[in-house]
Amino acid sequence: MEDFYRELIIERYKTPHYQGVLDPNDISYEDDNPACGDHIQIDIRLDENGVVTEALFSGEGCAISQASADLLVESIIGKNTEEIKALGKEDVLDNLGIELGPVRLKCALLPLKVLKAGIYGLGDQKAED
Amino acid sequence: MDPTASAGFNVQQIREDFPLLSREVRPGVPLAYLDSAATSQKPTVVIDAMDRYYREMNANIHRGIHKLAEEATLAYENARERIADFIHAPSPEELIFTRNTTESINLVANSWGRAFLKAGDMILLSEMEHHSNLVPWQILATHLSLRLEFIPVTPQGLLDQDAFQDFLEQEPKLLALTHMSNVLGTINPLEDMLAKAKSAGAVTLVDGAQSVPHFPVDISTLQADFYAFSAHKMVGPTGIGILYGRRELLEEMPPFLGGGEMIKKVELRSFKSNDLPYKFEAGTPAIAEAIGFGAAVDYLSRISMAEVEKQERILTGYALERLSGIPNLHVLGPGIEEKGGVVSFYLDGIHAHDVAQILDSEGIAVRAGHHCAQPLHTKFNLPATSRASLYFYNTPEEIDRLVEGIYKAKSIFD
Numbered sequence: 166m167e168d169f170y171r172e173l174i175i176e177r178y179k180t181p182h183y184q185g186v187l188d189p190n191d192i193s194y195e196d197d198n199p200a201c202g203d204h205i206q207i208d209i210r211l212d213e214n215g216v217v218t219e220a221l222f223s224g225e226g227c228a229i230s231q232a233s234a235d236l237l238v239e240s241i242i243g244k245n246t247e248e249i250k251a252l253g254k255e256d257v258l259d260n261l262g263i264e265l266g267p268v269r270l271k272c273a274l275l276p277l278k279v280l281k282a283g284i285y286g287l288g289d290q291k292a293e294d
Numbered sequence: 295m296d297p298t299a300s301a302g303f304n305v306q307q308i309r310e311d312f313p314l315l316s317r318e319v320r321p322g323v324p325l326a327y328l329d330s331a332a333t334s335q336k337p338t339v340v341i342d343a344m345d346r347y348y349r350e351m352n353a354n355i356h357r358g359i360h361k362l363a364e365e366a367t368l369a370y371e372n373a374r375e376r377i378a379d380f381i382h383a384p385s386p387e388e389l390i391f392t393r394n395t396t397e398s399i400n401l402v403a404n405s406w407g408r409a410f411l412k413a414g415d416m417i418l419l420s421e422m423e424h425h426s427n428l429v430p431w432q433i434l435a436t437h438l439s440l441r442l443e444f445i446p447v448t449p450q451g452l453l454d455q456d457a458f459q460d461f462l463e464q465e466p467k468l469l470a471l472t473h474m475s476n477v478l479g480t481i482n483p484l485e486d487m488l489a490k491a492k493s494a495g496a497v498t499l500v501d502g503a504q505s506v507p508h509f510p511v512d513i514s515t516l517q518a519d520f521y522a523f524s525a526h527k528m529v530g531p532t533g534i535g536i537l538y539g540r541r542e543l544l545e546e547m548p549p550f551l552g553g554g555e556m557i558k559k560v561e562l563r564s565f566k567s568n569d570l571p572y573k574f575e576a577g578t579p580a581i582a583e584a585i586g587f588g589a590a591v592d593y594l595s596r597i598s599m600a601e602v603e604k605q606e607r608i609l610t611g612y613a614l615e616r617l618s619g620i621p622n623l624h625v626l627g628p629g630i631e632e633k634g635g636v637v638s639f640y641l642d643g644i645h646a647h648d649v650a651q652i653l654d655s656e657g658i659a660v661r662a663g664h665h666c667a668q669p670l671h672t673k674f675n676l677p678a679t680s681r682a683s684l685y686f687y688n689t690p691e692e693i694d695r696l697v698e699g700i701y702k703a704k705s706i707f708d
Contacts, residue, residue, distance in 0.1 A: 169651065170706050179643075179707075201647055201663045202677040225677050227647035228707075272647065 169263055178228035183238040185221040194283030198275050203230040205279045216245045227272050234276035236260035249284050303601055308687050311337040323657040326692040331476050331504060331636050331683030332661050333526045340530055343589035344582040354578055356555060370581050373588025380591040382512045383538055390537040390574040391584055395503040396426040398522030398537035402499055403430040405547045411467055413439040418466035420445040420453055421673055422475045425666040427501040451478040451627035462494040469496045473505035477667045478627030479636035488517040503527055508634050509603040519543055530590030534583035544570050551576040605686040606635040613637050613693045620700055635684035644707045646678040652703040658696055
């Protein structure tokens with residue numbers, strides 16, 4: 166449990182480095198986790214080569230979801246959309262450095278779901294994990 | 295001194311009736327189960343009653359003339375009678391076995407609603423309803439172009455009685471209300487509200503999921519046309535619930551689900567409905583669960599619902615007193631006078647899920663989220679809350695552990 170709320174997670178939850186909104190943006194997507202009310206929006210600006218130049222997240226939720234969003238957004242700056250499409254669950258868990266049960270996994274993965282839906286331009290459709 | 299000590303009630307003895315309460319969550323970490331509003335734990339007598347049915351008399355009911363079928367039918371119908379007595383219903387035929395409160399409400403929406411409501415009719419609900427007493431009416435309203443209105447919840451967590459009066463003047467066809475809020479703990483003044491609604495010509499439905507388990511409910515004095523509740527929140531099994539309906543209404547209503555048992559006579563192109571309550575019990579029901587439900591009301595009756603209510607009031611008062619001493623913690627809902635054993639709270643700067651996770655590491659089970667009452671959380675501008683819900687088998691020591699756990703969460707986040 167002490168691992169669960171390791172310093173990095175608490176620090177990123179309390180003082181996120183990449184929180185805010187980008188307007189205008191090239192990609193903006195948001196979604197909720199209906200089971201717990203977590204809400205995440207991710208805004209992205211791309212250069213002409215499809216590389217992320219700026220990205221920010223906004224929303225509310227538990228420490229896991231918010232820290233996961235902050236770390237995920239940090240990790241995509243400088244990546245192109247193809248590299249982002251290749252991101253998976255393991256990358257999120259590596260960012261957080263913890264093991265999670267099925268319920269809390271949804272909190273951790275919500276930012277990834279939002280990011281991928283935005284990148285794929287899925288609109289209201291359900292994003293792939 | 296143990297603040298719950300009272301003559302004739304020994305909580306330690308009661309706890310021995312519930313095998314699960316003595317388990318450890320993890321090695322060396324005993325369980326403090328504070329999530330009974332989600333589902334209660336089950337005493338050995340309930341588990342045994344269901345076990346005995348399967349070991350000794352398993353057979354389908356109401357058909358078959360063999361001995362087993364006869365015993366099973368008797369046990370099933372006997373359970374219905376005991377549950378009817380438990381809520382002082384005029385007759386057992388007015389009790390329909392359903393899966394749970396949700397199915398009971400859906401039955402009324404689909405059967406009574408579709409038969410007797412028409413475009414433009416108003417259904418009056420409240421802002422504190424559980425999704426199970428909200429979404430069925432939304433679905434029906436879309437189909438039939440009905441108008442849904444909501445009695446507002448005041449900042450104190452009570453229903454706004456002036457607004458209720460104003461709505462009554464607009465002649466709602468149905469008032470569907472929770473007896474006790476599963477988030478705020480508010481016990482609504484139903485005797486008065488249902489009487490007013492009846493005088494205004496409305497049919498009344500009560501979501502009793504949180505009331506029947508926790509205090510005496512007397513159907514004969516409440517002017518409820520429909521009253522719904524579930525076994526699993528009152529020491530009974532999952533998968534079985536009750537819809538009480540006033541006989542005149544049930545008789546006028548078309549069947550809900552079609553199939554075996556609900557018919558008197560079937561031809562290729564038509565059928566004739568069975569008598570009450572079988573008209574609404576299509577297919578083989580949850581027989582073991584109904585029998586378990588009967589054992590559950592027997593168990594509660596032996597303790598007495600007055601005693602259950604009394605113990606919970608003592609515990610709730612103690613929980614409110616302890617929690618109110620924690621800095622930056624906010625309890626939702628009214629004070630003890632209007633509140634049942636549901637204590638929802640939030641902490642500044644710590645999300646409810648994180649609180650629940652840290653409490654879990656200490657063996658304390660609480661619920662975190664919106665508790666199937668999202669509009670209420672939206673109204674109070676809360677993404678999620680933590681909820682400790684109490685039952686007569688809880689102890690002040692468990693509340694002390696909750697408080698310690700909350701301080702631990704604060705130490706991690708502050």
